[in-house]
Every structure is written in structure tokens, then in C-alpha cells.
Amino acid sequence: MPNTLNEKKLWDAVLAELQLTLSELNYQTWVANTKARNLTNSSVEVICPSPFVKDRLQKSLFSLIQNSVNKIGKGEYEIFFKVGDTQDKKETSLNIGPLFETSATNDTNAKSAGLSPKFTFDNYVMGSNNRLAFAIATAVAENPGKAYNPFFIYSGVGLGKTHLMQAIGNKILQDNPKSKVIYATGEAFMNEMIEAIQSGRGKGRYNTNQFRNKYRNADVLLIDDVQFIAGKETTQEEFFHTFNTLYLAQKQIVLTSDRPPKDFTDLEDRITSRFSSGIIADIQTPDIDTRIAILRKKRTDTHDSINDDTINFIAEKINTNIRELEGAYLQVLTYAKAIGESPEIQIAAEALGQSIKEEKRKPININQIIKTVCNYYSIRLTDIKGKRRTKNIVLPRQVAMYLIHNMTETPYMSIGEILGGRDHTTIMHGVRKVEEEVEFEGKLKQDINNIKHALLIADK
Ligand code: ADP
Ligand code: MG
Numbered sequence: 001m002p003n004t005l006n007e008k009k010l011w012d013a014v015l016a017e018l019q020l021t022l023s024e025l026n027y028q029t030w031v032a033n034t035k036a037r038n039l040t041n042s043s044v045e046v047i048c049p050s051p052f053v054k055d056r057l058q059k060s061l062f063s064l065i066q067n068s069v070n071k072i073g074k075g076e077y078e079i080f081f082k083v084g085d086t087q088d089k090k091e092t093s094l095n096i097g098p099l100f101e102t103s104a105t106n107d108t109n110a111k112s113a114g115l116s117p118k119f120t121f122d123n124y125v126m127g128s129n130n131r132l133a134f135a136i137a138t139a140v141a142e143n144p145g146k147a148y149n150p151f152f153i154y155s156g157v158g159l160g161k162t163h164l165m166q167a168i169g170n171k172i173l174q175d176n177p178k179s180k181v182i183y184a185t186g187e188a189f190m191n192e193m194i195e196a197i198q199s200g201r202g203k204g205r206y207n208t209n210q211f212r213n214k215y216r217n218a219d220v221l222l223i224d225d226v227q228f229i230a231g232k233e234t235t236q237e238e239f240f241h242t243f244n245t246l247y248l249a250q251k252q253i254v255l256t257s258d259r260p261p262k263d264f265t266d267l268e269d270r271i272t273s274r275f276s277s278g279i280i281a282d283i284q285t286p287d288i289d290t291r292i293a294i295l296r297k298k299r300t301d302t303h304d305s306i307n308d309d310t311i312n313f314i315a316e317k318i319n320t321n322i323r324e325l326e327g328a329y330l331q332v333l334t335y336a337k338a339i340g341e342s343p344e345i346q347i348a349a350e351a352l353g354q355s356i357k358e359e360k361r362k363p364i365n366i367n368q369i370i371k372t373v374c375n376y377y378s379i380r381l382t383d384i385k386g387k388r389r390t391k392n393i394v395l396p397r398q399v400a401m402y403l404i405h406n407m408t409e410t411p412y413m414s415i416g417e418i419l420g421g422r423d424h425t426t427i428m429h430g431v432r433k434v435e436e437e438v439e440f441e442g443k444l445k446q447d448i449n450n451i452k453h454a455l456l457i458a459d460k
Contacts, residue, residue, distance in 0.1 A: 127290025158323030
């Protein structure tokens with residue numbers, strides 16, 4: 001491990017990678033608020049803000065995190081997940097966010113509204129791709145509830161909807177700290193509602209009345225990724241009433257989505273027509289000039305030393321969306337620091353070339369799958385390929401069929417041959433059986449996850 005790599009740099013790079021791999025929702029929900037601690041040559045602790053997050057990371061993202069840490073740390077690390085304080089994010093050496101001038105109380109207000117203070121208008125670059133959205137957003141922030149209501153923003157992923165929406169909330173809070181701003185994703189809104197319905201039956205718990213009071217008393221309601229509530233009947237009903245209450249009281253509502261209101265097929269007309277009743281703006285993919293401007297802005301905000309040529313190179317290479325653009329930028333800087341070089345074009349090419357290569361996954365070996373399944377269930381290779389039909393052998397055999405089918409592109413017929421000359425219909429049946437059981441059998445699901453996990457580790 002190069003000694004320039006401390007846990008902060010390591011974790012920034014890991015986060016940058018995860019952000020590219022995971023959906024925004026998953027990234028924000030599970031990963032964004034973690035940090036690394038106690039890095040040694042062979043281990044690192046991942047600090048999670050709650051037991052819930054810890055559990056989820058261990059169960060679902062373990063191998064992803066492990067692989068990323070090993071790659072960036074250039075070694076083999078054991079990962080320990082712990083619950084702890086994850087708040088002191090600000091002194092990151094490679095902070096990709098801006099340097100804030102907002103006061104501490106404002107940060108606290110922002111956090112309690114569910115906002116991240118790092119998303120401001122000041123660090124939002126206006127380009128031809130977002131001109132209208134940006135103009136309306138600033139007008140809304142200056143005149144909430146008056147100028148444009150509701151304000152509906154849509155675009156593909158990573159193009160700046162969340163940033164713009166949160167900038168509105170932050171600006172309103174900055175101008176008027178008492179204002180009740182609520183930011184929630186469509187998913188969080190739904191989960192909170194369900195929680196209120198379920199726990200509200202116990203006395204003194206968070207109940208539906210409290211839920212309603214909270215949302216219906218907002219001065220500004222920001223619902224991010226509202227498409228999530230489409231098709232969820234109770235949630236959209238609840239949302240409809242919240243919307244109406246606020247709208248009639250002339251409170252500002254801002255919504256974002258991955259598609260325009262007219263493209264919602266799974267949402268009642270009365271709701272889509274509410275969405276369209278104010279003003280709608282989209283955000284397009286940024287052109288090269290905007291991409292360069294965004295990276296230059298980032299450089300200014302974070303005082304990174306990286307020259308124009310390298311910035312142009314990254315901006316030219318990454319034309320998908322801004323999240324990936326930022327990820328690539330961070331990756332180049334992290335890579336350069338880790339190897340102790342300055343981030344010239346050559347180094348950038350190496351750093352990005354690497355990540356492109358990494359994406360092409362190594363094919364998983366079929367024999368490795370069979371061996372791992374045998375090990376896991378403590379049965380012999382001759383048994384899994386053999387004719388015996390006792391339960392303790394049939395299940396592992398079917399799990400092997402299922403995993404080979406799911407993790408490789410092997411046709412049923414070939415799977416049959418490899419597993420002791422079985423007919424392809426037997427394989428199809430076995431795969432389907434596991435698919436069905438995995439749906440509701442917790443133990444089997446866990447087993448399969450464990451085996452996959454073991455396979456990914458073995459694959460390294
Ligand atoms: P979305 O919600 O559309 O998926 P985000 O708002 O999360 O996208 O943006 C992804 C990343 O790109 C964020 O880190 C955000 O700060 C940054 N970003 C997006 N648009 C801009 C912009 N116009 N100027 C500066 N940074 C931007
Ligand atoms: Mg978003």
C-alpha cells in the first residue's frame with residue numbers, strides 16, 4: 001500500500017466507484033453516509049450511521065465494497081463493518097463538494113429538512129442543457145409558492161435534478177431559516193407512510209396523523225424521484241391529498257422524475273394533471289463546454305491541482321452524465337495521488353482505462369460454482385453429479401443448476417451434461433424450482449447469497 005493512501009482518500013475513491021456502480025437511490029440510502037476508519041495494511045473498518053445500514057451493507061454490498069477496497073488499496077483487506085459517528089465529513093482532503101460559507105445553524109436546518117448543504121446554486125453550473133430548469137429554480141427559490149407552482153423537473157440519471165431541487169431548499173432556508181422545508185424521495189415518502197400506518201397502532205408511536213401533519217404543514221415540499229410512487233395505490237392517494245392541501249395553501253411544491261408527467265402510465269390521471277398544472281422543465285445531457293465548465297468549477301471549489309488539458313481529456317471521454325463525469329474526475333485525482341504522480345493526461349488515461357477494464361467482469365467458472373456449492377453443503381462432487389435423489393443432495397444439485405444458469409450463459413443442455421449427463425428439462429425444472437422457492441424461503445436465499453459471495457471472493 002503506498003503510504004500516501006490514508007483511509008479518507010481510500011474511502012473517497014471507493015465511494016466514487018460505488019457511485020458509478022449503484023443506482024443513485026441505493027448510493028444515497030446505503031453508502032453516501034459511511035466512512036472508513038483504522039486503515040492498516042490488511043484491514044479497514046467501515047463506519048455505518050445505523051445498524052440498519054450496517055446490516056444492509058454486509059448482506060448486499062459486501063463483495064462490491066471488498067473488491068473496490070482491494071483494488072484501490074492495492075492489497076487484500078479484511079473489512080469490518082461497525083456502527084458509529086459518521087458526521088465529520090468536512091475536512092476530507094479530496095472533498096469534491098464545494099467549500100461552504102453557510103453558517104452552522106443553516107447546516108443544521110438543512111439537515112433536519114433532509115437536505116445536504118453541499119447542493120447550492122453557487123456550485124451548480126448553468127449550461128445550454130439546463131438553462132430553463134436553472135432559471136425557474138432560482139425564481140422558485142426567491143419566490144416560493146408564488147412564481148411557479150408546482151415545479152416539475154425531469155431528466156435521465158445523474159444530470160442534476162437532485163442538486164437543483166436541494167439548491168432550492170437550501171436557498172429558501174438560508175433566506176428564511178424558519179421556513180418548513182421538507183425534502184424526501186418518493187421512496188422515503190412511501191416508507192415513512194407505511195411505517196406510520198404500521199407503528200401507529202401502538203400508543204405514542206409515529207402514526208398516520210403525525211405523518212399527515214408533518215407533510216401537510218410544510219411550507220416547501222420537495223419530492224425527489226416521484227416516479228417511485230407510480231403504481232403504489234395507497235401512496236399515490238396519500239400523496240394526492242398532501243399535494244392538494246399544500247397547493248391550495250399556496251405552498252411551494254417541487255417534484256423531480258425520470259420522465260415527463262405525460263409519460264406516466266401507472267399513475268392516475270388526476271395526479272399527472274396536477275404534475276403538469278404548474279411549470280415543467282427538463283435537463284439534457286451536457287455538451288462538452290458545459291462538462292468542461294463543471295470540472296473547472298469543481299477544481300476551483302476544491303483547490304485540486306489539475307491542468308486544463310487533463311480536464312478537457314476527462315470531459316471529452318465521459319459524455320454520459322454528470323455523476324459519471326465527477327466520478328471519473330475523482331478517480332483520476334485519487335489514482336494520481338496513490339501512485340504519487342501529478343494528474344497529467346497520461347495518468348488520467350491510465351486511471352480511466354483501468355476502470356473501463358475493470359467493468360468487464362471475469363467470466364465465472366462453472367467448475368468453480370459446482371465446487372463451491374459442494375463445499376457449502378458439504379457434499380462430494382460425485383454426489384452432485386451422481387444419481388442419488390436424497391433431499392440433502394437434490395437441493396444442492398438444483399442450487400448448482402440455478403447458479404450456473406444465472407451466473408454464466410451456459411445453455412440448459414450443457415448444464416445437464418456437466419452435471420452428470422442430465423436431460424435439459426431436468427435442468428429447467430431444477431432452475432425454476434429454486435427460482436420459485438427463493439422468492440419466499442429466507443434460508444435458501446441466504447444460502448445462495450453466501451455461495452455467491454464465496455464465489456466472488458474465490459474469483460479474486
Ligand atoms: P440526478 O438527481 O438527476 O440523478 P444529481 O443531482 O444527483 O443528478 O447530480 C449528480 C451529480 O452531478 C451531483 O454530484 C451533482 O452535484 C452534480 N451536478 C449535476 N448537475 C450539475 C451542474 N449543472 N453543475 C455542477 N454539478 C452538477
Ligand atoms: Mg436524483
